[in-house]
Amino acid sequence: MMFDNINKPKGLKRVYLATLNSLRAFNWLVKNEAAFRQELLLLVLVIPITFLLDITIKEQLILIISTLFILFTEVLNTAIESVVDRVGLEIHPLSGLAKDLGSAAVFISLVIAVCTWVAILL
Numbered sequence: 001m002m003f004d005n006i007n008k009p010k011g012l013k014r015v016y017l018a019t020l021n022s023l024r025a026f027n028w029l030v031k032n033e034a035a036f037r038q039e040l041l042l043l044v045l046v047i048p049i050t051f052l053l054d055i056t057i058k059e060q061l062i063l064i065i066s067t068l069f070i071l072f073t074e075v076l077n078t079a080i081e082s083v084v085d086r087v088g089l090e091i092h093p094l095s096g097l098a099k100d101l102g103s104a105a106v107f108i109s110l111v112i113a114v115c116t117w118v119a120i121l122l
Contacts, residue, residue: 027073033078035106039070059120066116073109077102 009017029036046067050060081100082097 015063029075029078033074036071036074036078039047039074043067043071043113053121063117066113070106070109070113073105077106 008014030040043064047064050063051059055063082100084098087095
């Protein structure tokens, strides 16, 4: 199937189809990516914890968003890995670099989340 740039869906149909695509991707991540499952579990655990803390609603939201940011970067990292693997499975320095950079982005998001939690809780 070829992408048709001229007859792309518009309006609510585009939003509906984009939502279906996102849900399909989310389902794939849950089934196939252990790191995503672990980070999703982390999110599910920390959300209730934020309700038990003596913090403002803004601080609660910041803690939840910092954890969601980890999931966000994991999705981008997985997308990078998928594209690299689609291009070719042979070992190439640029392919390894692309995957390492995606992994570094996830690491940075983890550092951001930890720093945010520490700053708010202390």
